[in-house]
Amino acid sequence: AARTRDDLRCPIVVIMGHVDTGKTKLLDKIRKTNVQEGEAGGITQQIGATYFEKSTLLTQTARLNETEKFDLTLPGMLVIDTPGHESFTNLRSRGSSLCDVAILVVDLMHGLEQQTIESLHMLKNRGTPFVVALNKVDRCYSWKTCKDMPIREALKEQAEGTLQEFRSRASDAKLQLQEQGVNSNIYWEMGDDDWENSDFVPLVPTSAITGEGVQDILLLLCQIAQRKLWKQLMWCANLQATVLEVKAIDGLGMTVDVLVVNGHLREGDRAVFCTLEGPIVTEIRGLLTPPPSREMRIKSEYIHHKEIKGALGVKVIGNGLEKVMAGTSVLVVGPDDEVEDIKAEVMSDLTKLQDKLSTDKKGVMVQASTLGALEALLQFLREETKPPIPVSAIGIGRIHKRDVTKISIMNEKGCPEYATILAFDVPIEQAAREQAEEVNVKIFTADIIYHLFDQFTRHMEHLTE
Numbered sequence: 001a002a003r004t005r006d007d008l009r010c011p012i013v014v015i016m017g018h019v020d021t022g023k024t025k026l027l028d029k030i031r032k033t034n035v036q037e038g039e040a041g042g043i044t045q046q047i048g049a050t051y052f053e054k055s056t057l058l059t060q061t062a063r064l065n066e067t068e069k070f071d072l073t074l075p076g077m078l079v080i081d082t083p084g085h086e087s088f089t090n091l092r093s094r095g096s097s098l099c100d101v102a103i104l105v106v107d108l109m110h111g112l113e114q115q116t117i118e119s120l121h122m123l124k125n126r127g128t129p130f131v132v133a134l135n136k137v138d139r140c141y142s143w144k145t146c147k148d149m150p151i152r153e154a155l156k157e158q159a160e161g162t163l164q165e166f167r168s169r170a171s172d173a174k175l176q177l178q179e180q181g182v183n184s185n186i187y188w189e190m191g192d193d194d195w196e197n198s199d200f201v202p203l204v205p206t207s208a209i210t211g212e213g214v215q216d217i218l219l220l221l222c223q224i225a226q227r228k229l230w231k232q233l234m235w236c237a238n239l240q241a242t243v244l245e246v247k248a249i250d251g252l253g254m255t256v257d258v259l260v261v262n263g264h265l266r267e268g269d270r271a272v273f274c275t276l277e278g279p280i281v282t283e284i285r286g287l288l289t290p291p292p293s294r295e296m297r298i299k300s301e302y303i304h305h306k307e308i309k310g311a312l313g314v315k316v317i318g319n320g321l322e323k324v325m326a327g328t329s330v331l332v333v334g335p336d337d338e339v340e341d342i343k344a345e346v347m348s349d350l351t352k353l354q355d356k357l358s359t360d361k362k363g364v365m366v367q368a369s370t371l372g373a374l375e376a377l378l379q380f381l382r383e384e385t386k387p388p389i390p391v392s393a394i395g396i397g398r399i400h401k402r403d404v405t406k407i408s409i410m411n412e413k414g415c416p417e418y419a420t421i422l423a424f425d426v427p428i429e430q431a432a433r434e435q436a437e438e439v440n441v442k443i444f445t446a447d448i449i450y451h452l453f454d455q456f457t458r459h460m461e462h463l464t465e
């Protein structure tokens with residue numbers, strides 16, 4: 001079928017911002033409102049994501065849309081809540097645009113905080129469009145609650161003193177954004193030129209507790225998606241999917257959480273996954289999503305699907321998934337496909353990385369939690385360290401004893417400084433630690449790249465003293 005503007009997939013929306021700005025609460029608010037209104041069927045909590053059906057979006061924006069009269073055609077919206085920005089890095093692994101648009105949440109009472117600024121630059125660098133939620137507007141002095149109302153209606157109800165505080169805080173936030181090189185304005189005060197300018201950021205005052213402005217932010221995201229992102233949102237049958245996480249679930253064995261951006265996944269499909277030891281081809285035995293619910297994900301309550309359509313987060317059951325790497329692509333062998341071609345394609349991201357490893361086989365081992373993190377780390381070691389730190393081996397996930405044994409050969413090769421594992425955000429087995437003692441391998445761990453580099457540099461200085 002031809003790709004058309006009439007057949008868009010769900011946009012993938014990511015919520016970012018400093019801790020405690022209200023990211024989770026904002027998502028909760030949208031879910032709860034719906035549950036209260038008996039619309040539970042309209043919301044499905046997904047793996048690491050919440051899926052809102054079109055009907056949910058329509059009811060949640062009904063009041064505002066009486067005046068906006070926006071013709072909402074999206075099939076729904078997939079919203080991803082991030083605990084910190086690291087998971088976002090993972091989601092956005094391989095530079096592929098998994099997220100289409102973002103909500104950057106700012107606490108109106110605190111202004112721009114550290115993680116917000118980091119998120120801001122991350123979004124700018126990647127060219128991801130975003131809106132800023134000026135959250136906790138209800139904390140303005142003597143705020144009069146207008147539960148779940150469009151924000152302009154709520155502001156009309158406020159006393160002059162409250163409005164003054166709101167305006168002053170909003171303009172502070174605007175200035176702080178300006179300092180970060182971002183032009184912004186309260187969204188209904190933006191001119192036509194501002195809307196045309198893709199670098200201009202709309203500000204939406206919200207309260208995640210009392211719900212003012214939540215309609216506005218939802219409708220605005222829909223409008224941005226339909227008006228500005230429709231080209232990238234045209235649904236297509238080609239599967240585009242990325243492994244988010246690999247985890248064991250009681251009674252199900254090893255499962256893989258997959259973000260399906262586009263295309264279909266069906267039970268019985270022959271799926272191809274990437275592992276360090278090569279591609280694996282396995283039949284999809286089950287496709288699960290959690291049921292409509294607000295937060296708890298109880299495994300016995302998973303809903304089984306015969307087929308799912310992107311964009312959606314889904315838990316995949318199959319054999320031999322233990323070694324699948326987070327951050328890699330998933331493909332399906334179609335009737336006209338050569339399985340070898342699909343295997344090569346699935347492995348290509350990893351192969352590209354392996355091609356860049358030290359050619360004389362002397363260098364440290366680098367282990368990271370996902371392919372995306374590994375890529376970032378390798379790039380850092382190659383480009384940001386002087387001299388570059390050579391890497392001879394890479395891995396994803398938990399550090400085993402055999403990894404330690406493998407890198408210990410650097411001691412025999414006459415470069416003990418490279419008998420080292422740089423471990424980024426991964427667990428280390430006790431047996432691996434013991435083995436490291438035994439065979440003189442250093443393991444440095446950190447969840448911030450710079451820290452790893454500092455440790456290793458000190459180690460090198462120590463050795464050369």
Ligand code: GDP
Binds near residue numbers: 022207209
């Ligand atoms: P996150 O870390 O960004 O996910 O923030 P949370 O959603 O966990 O919220 C942090 C705290 O701020 C919680 O105590 C929330 O109740 C509170 N909070 C979040 N949004 C609002 C809001 O709009 N108004 C008020 N008054 N409190 C809020």
Ligand code: MG
Binds near residue numbers: 024
């Ligand atoms: Mg949270």
